[in-house]
Amino acid sequence: MRRRPSTELLDSDAGSQREVAGSLRDLQMFNRWFGGVQTTERLVRRALDKNSMRNASLLEVAAGAGFVPAKIRKHLSAKVDLEITLLDRARTHLNGSARAVVGDALSLPFADRSFDLVSCNLFAHHLAPKELRQFAREALRVCRVAFLINDVVRDPLHLVLTYAGFPLYRSRITRNDAPASVRQAYTPPELRELLQPLTAVPVQITRYYLYRMGIIVWKQA
Numbered sequence: 014m015r016r017r018p019s020t021e022l023l024d025s026d027a028g029s030q031r032e033v034a035g036s037l038r039d040l041q042m043f044n045r046w047f048g049g050v051q052t053t054e055r056l057v058r059r060a061l062d063k064n065s066m067r068n069a070s071l072l073e074v075a076a077g078a079g080f081v082p083a084k085i086r087k088h089l090s091a092k093v094d095l096e097i098t099l100l101d102r103a104r105t106h107l108n109g110s111a112r113a114v115v116g117d118a119l120s121l122p123f124a125d126r127s128f129d130l131v132s133c134n135l136f137a138h139h140l141a142p143k144e145l146r147q148f149a150r151e152a153l154r155v156c157r158v159a160f161l162i163n164d165v166v167r168d169p170l171h172l173v174l175t176y177a178g179f180p181l182y183r184s185r186i187t188r189n190d191a192p193a194s195v196r197q198a199y200t201p202p203e204l205r206e207l208l209q210p211l212t213a214v215p216v217q218i219t220r221y222y223l224y225r226m227g228i229i230v231w232k233q234a
Contacts, residue, residue, distance in 0.1 A: 019193035035184030048225035075136035
């Protein structure tokens, strides 16, 4: 199954306010039950454990309301004080409780080494290969420890599952965007080929539940 760039309606809020809100709730459902929170939490834990960190800062890019990082901060609160900053292209998406910034993922509005970790969830597949490399360069520039990617894996069976899930979706936007996401998602080998040239440290890629993958691009010392 070849990668096929596809139009996702939520990228441009192409729908009514109710449809957009329903699609954002669908994303929360995907992240709660189908590997979003779990995958990113494992990546964050691995990065923090490797560096024995009890206090850390995390920039979540394309964060929306910040559902995933908020859940992770709560889960880790007994062991780690995790300071969250959210970045999104649209102010209307940023209705979470953490510090929030409107900005461009390809030109992050932060100084070098501003955060310990930079993370994104269900965002990498929106980017063409050249854009993804630029985003990764920016993420590595502003992080001190690692750049974390949580995304879906392109696979024919995964595409079938997105159509099977139609009865669960609240919004017509999701019924367009869920299969579109799988069609334009990357495979682990493709991401390794794109990201490994950016660092001398081996890129770590792990497959997780229901066609999720987690990638750690370590900051080069």
